[in-house]
Amino acid sequence: MMLNEQAKSLRIVFMGTPEFAVASLHALIQAGSTVVGVITAPDKPAGRGMELQQSAVKKYAVEHQLPVLQPEKLRDPGFLEALRHLKADLQICVAFRMLPEIVWNMPPMGTINLHGSLLPQYRGAAPINWAVINGEKETGVTTFKLQHEIDTGNILLQDRFPIGAEDTAGTVHDVMKEVGAQLLVKTVQGLANGTLTETPQQVPATEILHHAPKIFTETCQINFNQPATAVHNLVRGLSPYPGAFTFFNGKKLKVFSATPKGETPTVPPGEYITDAKTYLSFACTDGLLDVKEIQLEGKKRMKITDFLRGYQFK
Template sequence: MNEDQYRKLRIIYMGTPEFAVTSLNVLVEAGCNVVAVITAPDKPAGRGMELQQSAVKKYAVSKNLPVLQPEKLKNPAFLEKLKALKADLQICVAFRMLPEAVWNMPPMGTINLHGSLLPQYRGAAPINWAVINGEKETGVTTFKLQHEIDTGDILLQESFPIKETDTAGTIHDLMMHVGAGLLLKTVKGLADGSLREMPQLLSTDQTLRHAPKIFTETCEINTTRKTEEIYNLIRGLSPYPAAFTFLKEKKLKIYRAEKLPVVPGVAAGEFTTDGKTYLHLACSDGSLNLLEIQLEGKKRMLIEDFLRGYRF
């Protein structure tokens, strides 16, 4: 097969947020034949509750790509439209769970881009949990969809380091670009027959880590834990939904902090401040110097700006 074989594949692309736009753009720019884009229905948002299009829909419309926005993926009318598109391959990036009637439709199946090195961190929040758990490395995986979520055969993987100062936000942005490149490489490999599917296997010395959905209770800081753990929780939940504690019974979200090795002279959970330049949160074995925060009812701000208007 010649190296442009991938351009002949009829591809249906499924995705919703900004993360999925980067991959779609890379495929379109490479000359892939995207015959339709499937994304979430328009939703009312903002003060005027005006209908908002997903990031993927906005991009698709700008490129004159046909868009389908089914409320329900098992809807017979939608399935008929999907069938009529005669796709060779479907690609799913940051979309919802697909029923078998959808993922099993094209002859080459459906591939998914996942934000971890599978089988590690299967689930809804792989970026967050890798940072929360203090991992030094993460990556992206392309794999074939099958019945159990995030368990299909691996096609390609690419890893990269997690730096000490990285947050879920910085990893998300890096992964968006690394993943887009890996996805294009996957499509080319499937088209020319050079890719071999590999089952997800865990080596004997590995413990399987999961990436469940983040809930409010996940975000509350337990100050009796070690400084390192709390620091990683803050990084892993920044910029959204953000780790929090309480200051005078008001919720205090923490977006950025740095570790202080000095054991505080106050109990874990207590704050110390000079009222001007620093606000420290005591942990079980050290302190955190808070750098960027948001107090309930206020806007997000740097600590110096916060202290200028707050009286302890």
């Protein structure tokens, strides 16, 4: 959608870092927003040569001649002065870091955030992963006003979409970034028109509140003492990154794709069965998990048939 003239006149500062945020920045530019500045992470050394790498948002901003600020610290006086100089009416935060009040409370219209869940569900750093890990059939995006406690501000707009049985965190991410980008444009339009009503977050008494904390290594290790469906959901929820893993003949084995099977296991949970040619299955409490795409420590990612063709079983 294109913004009306009132919305186009708003001076917007955009804050974001990864590719997920680029979709939102692009949608705002395409809709005619006046983006007066972009705040993103400092360049960081990466790769074998440890060359400085720009964030996805910075690359986009530079390509579109948008002013860029890359503060190390968000309370730095020099950065705060530069931010004030941009004279934003509204700030928009997508997949950025936690903002101090001196930053989010600076513009007259405040700061809005795009979050990857149907708040108040899945507050936290990894809402996409946890929704898939928990076997949710639906998720969505929320725009809300920033306030002191993280992901608790008043809701502006929400949009929802289904999670398929074979969807991964990666496929959900790709749908969500586009759905979220369009919701953000609608939010800017509604704020400019004065037609949006802020709604305080409330958890219905009939619902359990799910959280979405940061993913750590221990989260990624597969526990086969669970139903095959639960293990399958963990694999989906951590694919393609950071990847669920187990150990296979003493080496770390990442599993990116798998299929649960209802067959009764003939070995204890965590043990595997294979014909050494076409399948490799791990036993769970109620069935088997057929792994389809894997990466053994020190090897490249590959389909299970390619792996078995070259693997020498003891």
